[in-house]
């Protein structure tokens with residue numbers, strides 16, 4: 001993010017007082033003050049980052065509106081189709097004469113950034129800073145980004161399963177191996193309320209609804225607004241009439257709900273590129289807090305991740321149901 005702001009901090013680029021500026025996939029950093037005189041808005045699907053931006057006074061939306069901006073700044077994600085979709089969508093939100101600025105970490109697509117964009121954007125400038133590549137150009141009438149970049153990154157069907165999905169979501173083009181191991185070990189014939197933490201496309205919730213005809217309600221949580229919408233689409237299509245609620249929530253923080261009977265999860269263990277078990281630990285704490293007394297947790301995790309202490313802290317009867325193919329499946333009772 002600091003890299004993205006660098007051309008403004010260094011004075012290569014500037015925008016007028018109150019100029020509409022769109023931040024794409026942005027996070028709050030100190031350098032944001034370099035643009036504090038502008039009219040900042042953000043397109044940010046991740047709940048934690050969106051909340052931080054809102055607290056800093058930036059207007060946040062999980063979709064881009066067709067408004068034209070004087071500058072569009074894109075903090076590029078690693079996944080290629082997602083990155084191209086983001087750039088092409090953001091490009092359409094920029095007025096002719098406005099600045100298009102993109103930054104990517106050298107090891108997360110930065111290396112290919114100039115080559116990807118320069119055939120379409122003559123005059124593209126490049127700079128290296130903070131282990132990132134930063135490129136920018138002033139938009140002219142004749143410049144355009146490929147329509148295929150929008151097509152390739154939009155909501156689409158997963159080829160093998162028919163699930164709605166979108167590049168950038170976890171395991172967007174196939175069902176995850178850990179999830180495949182977890183599904184057959186989940187209980188049948190439940191009648192209460194189930195929470196799916198970190199629901200992604202909704203594959204676990206879909207399985208629970210299919211195998212538990214009397215299930216009263218399923219709650220799906222994800223920090224990525226795209227996942228929340230796509231899980232909602234998948235579950236509405238596959239289980240019309242069933243009671244499902246999909247909730248945009250950052251479970252790295254405590255999230256209170258009315259108690260549920262069962263929690264199921266394949267928790268994330270990366271924060272950006274760095275491995276972090278703190279996120280899984282927060283999911284375990286949330287699961288414990290959400291469950292009724294005697295409620296049950298089912299989770300799958302990479303075999304090497306040391307969640308046992310946290311599970312023992314919040315649960316009793318912690319049992320490993322299966323270990324293999326690099327994963328472990330654990331159940332525990334509150």
Ligand SMILES: C[S@@+](CC[C@H](N)C(=O)[O-])C[C@H]1O[C@@H](n2cnc3c(N)ncnc32)[C@H](O)[C@@H]1O
Nearest residue numbers: 170179198199200222223224250251252266268
């Ligand atoms: C390992 S994936 C599992 C997805 C899905 N349940 C499956 O089995 O395919 C973890 C999910 O957690 C979501 N996630 C990541 N950080 C989160 C957070 N802080 N709060 C809530 N969900 C988060 C991700 O968007 C992702 O969909």
